[in-house]
Amino acid sequence: MLAHRNTWFLDKLSAALKAGGLRVVAGVCNGADAVGLAIAEQPDLIFIEDSLEMVPGEDAIREIRKFAPNSLVTAQVGYHERVDQLLDAGATTVFTRHVPPGDVAAVLLKLVSA
Numbered sequence: 001m002l003a004h005r006n007t008w009f010l011d012k013l014s015a016a017l018k019a020g021g022l023r024v025v026a027g028v029c030n031g032a033d034a035v036g037l038a039i040a041e042q043p044d045l046i047f048i049e050d051s052l053e054m055v056p057g058e059d060a061i062r063e064i065r066k067f068a069p070n071s072l073v074t075a076q077v078g079y080h081e082r083v084d085q086l087l088d089a090g091a092t093t094v095f096t097r098h099v100p101p102g103d104v105a106a107v108l109l110k111l112v113s114a
Contacts, residue, residue: 001024001027001028001041001043001045001046001047002014002017002024002026002028002046002047003027003028003030003031003034003046003049003052003057003060004027004029004047004049004052004076005029005030005051006049010027010029011027012100013047013101013104013105014027016101016102016104016105016106017105017108020106020109021109022045022108022109022112025037025041025043029052029053030052030053030054030055031048031053031054031055031056031057031059031060032055033054034048034052034055034060035055035063035067038060038064038067038068038071039064039068042068042071043068044070044071044072044112045072045074045111045112046064046068046071046073046074047075047076047104047108048060048061048073048075048076048091049076050075050076050077050078050082050086051078057077057086058085058086058089059089061073061075061086061089061090061091062089062090065089065090072092073090073091073092074091074092074093074094074095074108074111075093075094075095076094076095076096076097076099077095077096078096078097079096092111093107093108093111095107
């Protein structure tokens with residue numbers, strides 16, 4: 001499951017993950033939908049942007065950790081200063097926006113296959 005406000009990034013990441021053999025169950029653009037779908041779908045992998053609307057990424061990660069504890073939660077932040085906050089919220093891996101979607105997908109595919 002992917003939650004990101006940037007449609008271009010979301011589409012590129014989704015395509016790369018699908019090309020790597022993953023099924024993307026949802027692509028949403030706000031934190032409320034991300035939390036709801038994570039609870040309902042219990043996906044193996046969740047990728048969340050930190051600055052989502054309605055429910056910010058950090059809060060969404062905390063909620064998802066409560067109700068989908070087996071999901072691997074990863075995140076993207078705008079600034080290095082936010083990495084620790086998302087790790088503390090429960091993300092296992094955090095990328096900055098400087099990392100292109102193809103590189104993010106490569107790391108996520110390795111995490112899922114590990």
